[in-house]
Amino acid sequence: MPDGRTHWVAKGIGGIGASKVEWDAEIYNEIENEMIAWRSVDDADVVNAGSVRFHAAPTGHGTYVRVVLNYNPPAGTVGASLAQLLGTEPGQLIKEELRRFKQLMETGEIATIDGQSSGRAEGAVGITPGSFKSEGASPDESQEG
Amino acid sequence: MKAACWNGKHNVQVMSVPDPSIINPRDAIVKITTTAICGSDLHLYDGYIPTMEKGDILGHEFMGEVVELGSAVKNLKKGDRVVVPFTIACGNCFFCKRDLWSACDNSNPNAATAEALYGFSGSGLFGYSHMMGGYAGGQAEYVRVPFADVGPLPIPDELDDEQVLFLSDIFPTGYMAAENCNIQPGDTIAVWGCGPVGQFAIKSAFLLGAERVIAIDDVAGRLQMAAEESNAETLNFKDQDIYDKLTEMTGGIGPDACIDAVGLEAHGTTLDAIYDRAKTALYMATDRSHALRQAIRVCRKGGTVSVPGVYGGFLDKFPFGAAFSKGLTFKMGQTNMHKYMRPLLKLIQDGKIDPSFVITHRLALNDAATGYSTFSSDKDGCIKVIMKPNLN
Numbered sequence A: 001m002p003d004g005r006t007h008w009v010a011k012g013i014g015g016i017g018a019s020k021v022e023w024d025a026e027i028y029n030e031i032e033n034e035m036i037a038w039r040s041v042d043d044a045d046v047v048n049a050g051s052v053r054f055h056a057a058p059t060g061h062g063t064y065v066r067v068v069l070n071y072n073p074p075a076g077t078v079g080a081s082l083a084q085l086l087g088t089e090p091g092q093l094i095k096e097e098l099r100r101f102k103q104l105m106e107t108g109e110i111a112t113i114d115g116q117s118s119g120r121a122e123g124a125v126g127i128t129p130g131s132f133k134s135e136g137a138s139p140d141e142s143q144e145g
Numbered sequence B: 001m002k003a004a005c006w007n008g009k010h011n012v013q014v015m016s017v018p019d020p021s022i023i024n025p026r027d028a029i030v031k032i033t034t035t036a037i038c039g040s041d042l043h044l045y046d047g048y049i050p051t052m053e054k055g056d057i058l059g060h061e062f063m064g065e066v067v068e069l070g071s072a073v074k075n076l077k078k079g080d081r082v083v084v085p086f087t088i089a090c091g092n093c094f095f096c097k098r099d100l101w102s103a104c105d106n107s108n109p110n111a112a113t114a115e116a117l118y119g120f121s122g123s124g125l126f127g128y129s130h131m132m133g134g135y136a137g138g139q140a141e142y143v144r145v146p147f148a149d150v151g152p153l154p155i156p157d158e159l160d161d162e163q164v165l166f167l168s169d170i171f172p173t174g175y176m177a178a179e180n181c182n183i184q185p186g187d188t189i190a191v192w193g194c195g196p197v198g199q200f201a202i203k204s205a206f207l208l209g210a211e212r213v214i215a216i217d218d219v220a221g222r223l224q225m226a227a228e229e230s231n232a233e234t235l236n237f238k239d240q241d242i243y244d245k246l247t248e249m250t251g252g253i254g255p256d257a258c259i260d261a262v263g264l265e266a267h268g269t270t271l272d273a274i275y276d277r278a279k280t281a282l283y284m285a286t287d288r289s290h291a292l293r294q295a296i297r298v299c300r301k302g303g304t305v306s307v308p309g310v311y312g313g314f315l316d317k318f319p320f321g322a323a324f325s326k327g328l329t330f331k332m333g334q335t336n337m338h339k340y341m342r343p344l345l346k347l348i349q350d351g352k353i354d355p356s357f358v359i360t361h362r363l364a365l366n367d368a369a370t371g372y373s374t375f376s377s378d379k380d381g382c383i384k385v386i387m388k389p390n391l392n
């Protein structure tokens, strides 16, 4: 977008109100290697402002990354907490994002099991009976090893 | 592919599931040649470990051939024979850099769950519940190995699978348990539990210079293995009072160090053990700590209690006063696998130890359910089960 603005869409929102919320944001303060601060502009669904600050942790324990986020709930949903809108508490969401960011910075990737194999996968079927009681997918007795 | 899946308590089923694929750049896919069932798997089998889901692929002791590599893995090539450590570790974080590999900060995608329970999360583990990452295990034909550039250990051709498979867990686990005892010349070490972990703790204690090792269990076949394979003195806890006997055997002061290689499913015949069983059955406590209590009581003043046996939750009637007043040192935890694999491989190559001595059962992967039920119920005849997918 022009003027260094960014457009944001928060998806997967349950609870009351909108199924997604959108806003434009501008960076109004930036100090290289130290901090970035943004605020929403015009009529954002969620009026918000925040900052990310970086500074060295003591005794060489890497870099602190601190996120501060302030927000007002969307118009028409007065009293709704962002937690209800996002389906989870924003502090926890941000903490998980920061954890993933740390993993990416330290290891080059984000630890995940999304997409791995399991007996729950589509098409998975039991080929031997369970040991005591077979609650799993249909066992074929004839193949018992 | 075929994989042994946890489908509930006492319910292991071999299922046909999709083949694994590379997900992250540091992944590898390993074609399993040999895999084993661990005493830790019995805690899952018996339903003691929370956050298992039906369909989870079991297994954290395995080895095989590298068949696929993520773009960031440069130190392995297709066709390499590797043993894979059961703890998944990144090699980059604060903990990995200090050799505390089982405390890796970056390998558990569900760290928040473990944090809620424990304050901080340990490393991800293969096939060991969603709280510990939910990674699919290696009792299967293929497995996805994350951080393959730091974990898997290449194995020279002249060593066969049975000689090196246990570098994946129980040999390093027994070794770290003994190393944690800070053994000095002349020391007597007592080991509770003569399962595979206990057997390796006994052998390792001797390798590290112990003068005597006293092995405790109530399973004759396992005590016999400890005596025959490692020259341990043995005590059957059904026949005698362990505190009295150990005190008598150590000139009245107790063993210099005690190793609890039993863990949270300890059984016993004394009042506290029966009380534990009742409490865990009623869900008023999660772990039965009979062996650990005994170890704390009998350990000599200023001695060390080393705990490789797994605990998951809360202990009842834990004799902390005894531990405090005797000034005991406690060492415990999941094994820092990556620290031990290379030096222990060297011991195998030098002929100092042949870890295959614990194997009693060799099965096809298809027989996984039988493997679990036999290992669980026939402690006397069955000490270690290994399985091979290509025997199917």
Ligand SMILES: NC(=O)c1ccc[n+]([C@@H]2O[C@H](COP(=O)([O-])OP(=O)(O)OC[C@H]3O[C@@H](n4cnc5c(N)ncnc54)[C@H](O)[C@@H]3O)[C@@H](O)[C@H]2O)c1
Pocket (backbone or CB within 6 Å): B038, B039, B040, B041, B042, B043, B169, B170, B173, B192, B193, B194, B195, B196, B197, B198, B216, B217, B218, B219, B222, B237, B261, B262, B263, B264, B265, B266, B267, B268, B290, B291, B307, B308, B309, B310, B333, B334, B335, B379, B383
């Ligand atoms: N720390 C780690 O990284 C790590 C790794 C592997 C296994 N483990 C744990 O080590 C423990 C042992 O594993 P294993 O494969 O040898 O299991 P196992 O179940 O084969 O052996 C346990 C042994 O303890 C004996 N036992 C039970 N109650 C006892 C008591 N009161 N006193 C003395 N002996 C008693 C049993 O008869 C059995 O022989 C398990 O808890 C397992 O989860 C930990």
Ligand SMILES: [Zn+2]
Pocket (backbone or CB within 6 Å): B038, B039, B040, B041, B060, B061, B086, B169, B170
């Ligand atoms: Zn194990």
Ligand SMILES: [Zn+2]
Pocket (backbone or CB within 6 Å): B089, B090, B091, B092, B093, B094, B095, B096, B097, B103, B104, B105, B106, B107
């Ligand atoms: Zn790490």
